[in-house]
Structures are given as structure tokens and as C-alpha cells.
Amino acid sequence: MVIAAVGQICSTASLSHNLEQCVGLISKAAVGGARVLFLPEASDYIAANSQESLSLAQPESQSPFVRGIQAAAKEHRLSVNVGIHVPVSVPVSPTSPGSPPETVTKLSNRSLWIDPDGTINHRATYDKLHLFDYGLLRESATVQSGRRLTEPFPSPVGRIGSLICFDLRFPEASLALAQPGPGCPWVSSPAEVVLYPSAFTLRTGVAHWETLLRARAIETQSWVIAAAQVGRHNAKRSSYGHSIVVDPWGTVKLELGGVNDEGEAVEGAVGAVGFVDIDLDEVARVREGMPLMRRTDLYPLS
């Protein structure tokens, strides 16, 4: 058994305030005996609009937010998974034939893994593949979709498959990580834990959040860990909260607080940290007890 901690924050456009929240949670997680802390998507900031989001992003290697998380992870000897934004240069097709190639700056919506010595595990970096365009939110206006799944990587709580938020609605991605068929390069070492750091909306959270997370755990026969943003980020935007850990049988092992109907976090929900014993034998027991032999010869995953 290894203790994992899940932290819930309310990011705003103030990176220093967001860092403060995360560092506080890293310390609480360490005091509680956790080996790993899972933090939400976009822990570095949630901006009020596209321009602000683009202007706040900093390269990973120069970001005071990332450095602050690295220093706190090292101080407390703890692994940390955290969601950030990083600028990326994206080629655009020339406006007229013969004009020079141009680029625009967009963002990667990135999940980072920081080891207990404070270094970034670059093999564990994942850039969100599916972008959320719904209602007033147009993620594709600022974010460039990632180019690949990240091969499941070892951690103190088992082999991890990283996905982010809206990726939750695409079961093929989690199946490829945790129940890979022939043709997946990591077929011998599938994920045992699937991550969905998130910032879900209220409307979709009430309707879908827990059901989707439990379904992903049940069908991948994996632990599912979803650290979530909660409460009001700015005048226009709130997140649903309810960070969850689900075991490979689909039982909810941990759930943190959410928001009221107005989108205000309930008492204690911002800055909450929860602890779960991750029992990896449970993955083996569930997978051996009920083998899910996919007929990917008839319905290929890719």
C-alpha cells in the first residue's frame, strides 16, 4: 500500500497565488504521509479570456510556477503531478501563395510529473489531446492539441497513464493506455492508474463527471485519479470540484467537496486534500478475476 494525496484548488490569473495554494497542499500531503500529490489541470492559472491565457504562459524551464513546485517537491521529498500551460509555436498556412511561412503562438495544456528530487520526468509529460469547445469555452482558440499518448510510466503508486479533463469522454484513449491491444508499443506494461486532472464545468460536472470516471475505472480495470479545480476563478467561470479517486472495481474511494448552484465552492472545498491507500494488487485481482479480452481484431482501437 502506498498513500496518494489528491489536492483541490481554485486557480485564478494570479500565478503566485496559485503557486501558494499548491505549495500548501504539497506540505499537507507530505505531513499526511503521501508519496505522491495529484494536482488539477491548469494549476498554474485559469484566465478570464484567450488573450490573458496566452499572455500568462511561460516556457516550462523559465516558469517561476514550475520552479516553485519543483522546490516544494524536493523539500518534502514527494512526487507531484501538476497541470500547466506552455507556449508552443504553431505553423499557419501562408495567406497568399509564395509568402513566407508564418507561425502563431498557442498553448499546450500539459501534465507534468515532478520527482521527489525536484526534477521533471520528461518521459512523463503529456499534452492534452482532445480540446473542449462547449458553450462559452473555446479551448481550441488558444490550445494546440498534443501529438501523442504518453507511454505509461512507473511511479510510487504504480504505472501511470496520463490524460486530462475532456479526454475523459474518449474511452479509446484510456483503453489504449490501460488495456492495450496488439500494435500498442507498451503492450507489456499497461497503465494501472489513469489520471484525469480536470477543471470541469458545473453543468457537465453535475450530469457526467462521476459516471464517466467510474466507467473509465471499470472498463480499464484501473485506479482512476482525478484532481479537480473547484469554485470561482473569475466573474465568468467556476469549476465543479468533486476530485475523485475510483478503484479498479469502480468504487469511489475518495471524493472532495464541490460548489453550490451559484458556482461558489462549499466550505473547505478550496485547498482540500484527501488521502487514499493505493493497493496495486487490486488491479491484478480485478484483471485476473474478469479478463476483458477485447476483439480488437474486429474493432481496432486505433
Ligand SMILES: O=C(O)CNC(=O)[C@H](CS)NC(=O)CCC(=O)C(=O)O
Ligand atoms: O482553460 C484553461 O486554462 C484550462 N482548461 C480547461 O479548463 C479545460 C478547457 S476549457 N476544461 C475542460 O476540458 C472541461 C471539460 C468539461 O467540463 C467536460 O468535458 O464536460
